[in-house]
Amino acid sequence: MTVPYSMVLQPGATLGMLGGGQLGRMFCHAAQSLGYKVVVLEPSSASPAGSVAEQEVVAAYDDENGLAVMLQHTQAVTTEFENVPAASLKFLSHTARVSPSAAAVAVVQDRIAEKAFIASQGIPVAPYAEVRTVADLEQADETLFPAILKAARLGYDGKGQARVKSRVEAIEAFKSFGEVACVLEKMLPLKQEVSVVMARGFDGSTATFPLGVNTHINGILSSSVVGIEAIDPAIEEAAKNAAVKIATGLNYFGVMCVEFFILEDDHLVANEIAPRPHNSGHYTMNACLSSQFEQQARVLAGMPLGSTELLAPTIMLNILGDSWFAHGDQAQEPDWASVLALPGVHLHLYGKAEARKGRKMGHVNIVNKDPALVLQYARQVSDILHLGAKI
Incomplete structure (x- = not known):
């Protein structure tokens, strides 16, 4: 039972x-x-x-x-x-x-089903076409190009994706993917990429964390900035409301992240759903009263949701295995002491046995009441660990 x-x-x-x-x-x-x-x-x-x-x-x-x-x-x-x-x-x-339930996860596992579901909730998505055959690409609307071709299943951190300027490039990329089902998504003029991490309890209660502004390098999240960059409160509220609407429509229970694009004309477009805690929500571990992981445990246990209040501005920086190879092909332990010598810097390493280039090995949260100091220390951390963060 x-x-x-x-x-x-x-x-x-x-x-x-x-x-x-x-x-x-x-x-x-x-x-x-x-x-x-x-x-x-x-x-x-x-x-x-x-x-x-x-x-x-x-x-x-x-x-x-x-x-x-x-x-x-x-x-x-x-x-x-x-x-x-x-x-x-x-x-x-x-x-x-x-x-979350099998039914909710099944929708999110397939980008075709995911896009259709988000659109069915009245939430804008980028113009797209479903691609299952070469013929689908041959018949795709010319206005979709330039575009991003995304495998419908199993893609993450930029894998299973290709930027394509033309129909010919799209067909080549589709064939290189093994002609698996894909989504052809129009590239839009982006101002910012943001995300909302939220939780929904079994009683239907919801809690949303502050909006994170995200920067990617080579398709992998590099940094999430919270409480520093100016975000129109109306846009943040719209993103939070959309995330809650998606979770409610999916009958979703647990922690979820919804990634959005803010376009140059300030329109908000939903990109994709992650049915779990998310890399961009790691800042909550040190900057909020409750972390995304505590919320996940609270939901699963049937406990009340915790407060998502932001205690101070913060920047989360991802640490990839590249930091171990900054000085050559031989892996060398990064200078953790210099990182931890900086005020308000919190190091989280994942206990992985081997560092490899492109592999997520940990993250750093930089928290300070003074946004200028957050930026200063984040840049120092990036320099020490050779992260190349664009902050």
Whole structure:
């Protein structure tokens, strides 16, 4: 029998996490700080999350025997990435409370379904075309170019995406992707890329975190700036309302991030949904009364949502494995001491065994009441770690 969504799991209970990466690791820390234990299911042993959880089940995400072992330890399960098989979430939901649901995740796992859903909620998206065959590209409206061709499934951090100036380039990119289903999305004149991280409890209550202004390098998030850059309050409110509308329309419970584009004419366009805590929400760990990971644990346990109040301006900087190779091909430990010598700097490393170029290894949150000092220290951190952040 499934645990009722109205039932509160008290501290001391065990919460389940599908996925052993850094988001799962930070969930473990937040849940444990509230007094919960965590069981992690992950295909590889000694994962970042599995190494800090009370229990680690080493099994494929679609291994029903492994999932059954997980269910021996927990009554409530969440995820740390969107590509967990929806069938696994459905299997777990027969006997455990699952957040988010298989139905909600299934929509977000497919960019075609995701775009159609967002548009169905009356929220603007970039003009796009569904692409399943070369013929779809041959017939695509010429006004869509230049565009970005995005694989409908399994793309992240810029993977499975190609900028295309023409129909010919789009067809070449489509073939290079193996002719998998794609979305052809018109490139728009962007002023800013922003995101809203929010939580929705099983009782329908919602809480939104302050808007983050994001910068990417090579398709990977480089920085999120909060409380420093001037954002029209009406735009921020519209983005928050749109995120809540999306979560409500999906009947979504848990933590979600919605990425938006602010166009040069100040129009707001939804880009994509992440059904989990998000890289751009890592600043909440040091700059808000409750972090996105604490919210995830609160929702899963049936506890009230925490306050999302911003305590001070902040900048989050991603640390990639490139920082280990700033001085050559031999990996060399970055100068953490110089980073931690700066006031208001908080270092979060993910416990990954090997640094590789392009691999997310950690992040730094720089928090200070004075926005000018946040920018100053963030630039110093970027220089020390060779991040190349554009701030």
